[in-house]
Amino acid sequence: MPEGPSVRKFHHLTSPFVGQQVVKTGGSSKKLNPASFQSLWFQDTQVHGKKLFLRFDPDEETKSPSNNPLPEPLQKGERKKEAGDLKQTSGPESQNISDQCSQSGSGDNSSECLGGDSPAGGAQRWLQVSFGLFGSVWVNEFSRAKKANKRGDWRDPIPRLVLHFSSGGFLAFYNCQMSWSSSPVVQPTSDILSEKFHRGQALEALGQEQPVCYTLLDQRCFSGLGNIIKNEALYRAGIHPLSLGSLLSPRQLEVLVDQVVEFSTDWLQGKFQGRQNHTQIYQKEQCPTGHQVRREAFGPPGGFQRLTWWCPQCQPRLPPDEPEQAQLS
Ligand SMILES: [Zn+2]
Structure with missing residues (x-):
């Protein structure tokens, strides 16, 4: 399942295609209509946490009101609604966490709306790609079946979207959720692999009166952090996953944040050096x-x-005197 380091690798794989035109399309996505990408120019790519953003602009010379394949520009105020929707993705139970994270400085003021100052204005030209548990991006090759299905067929996975570029290369997207947005609404201060990652904000979020293993997976507090990083960082910091953050010492919380950043960074470096990610737990x-x-x-x-x-x-x-201890013995 792709976590921050994997999505950064996907970002790296898509970068060489920036500046090229889509010359042929394919894929099974019904929601997106792959054919609508025909002739668009791939203009930019950004990575934020576990999300990849790809910007596509129409060919200015062929653009006309009747054949513009892109959706109509958003009305004013839509962006705010969108940000609100994002906050609800983890369900009402996590509303409390959301509030806590906002209090710790990651509120709307610190989020960056990239691309908002471009001539395209509010048009939805950013393709937002989420990878869920099994998503991936392939370059110049298709994913092949690794084993037969229950009926014994060796059927290759079907990509949701395939984009062939003017250079002759292509990108294939598998098992991704994709949607158009007006701009990547991002909070780099919560992105564990961003230079702008804010330690103080992370420490404050972790210090809440709730199990640290819940807070670590909250993408509003630790964008890009997934289950592997959660388990490894907790083990390396010597912290029980159900420990309430409020009961941990400032020193323990510091060590936990250090381990999150260290493990994630090392994993990312390993991806570029062809090194296997070694887990301990x-x-x-x-x-x-x-x-x-x-x-x-x-x-x-x-x-x-x-x-x-x-x-x-x-x-x-x-x-140490929690009920679970009794169960353990
Ligand atoms: Zn042990």
């Missing part, structure tokens, strides 16, 4: 010290429950 039976690892699904009540691996010895629970 994620999907392991034993921790590096040889202790038995535990595995359970954790998530906010009513929210997405994510499998979590932890070592009861290396990551003791705080406070």
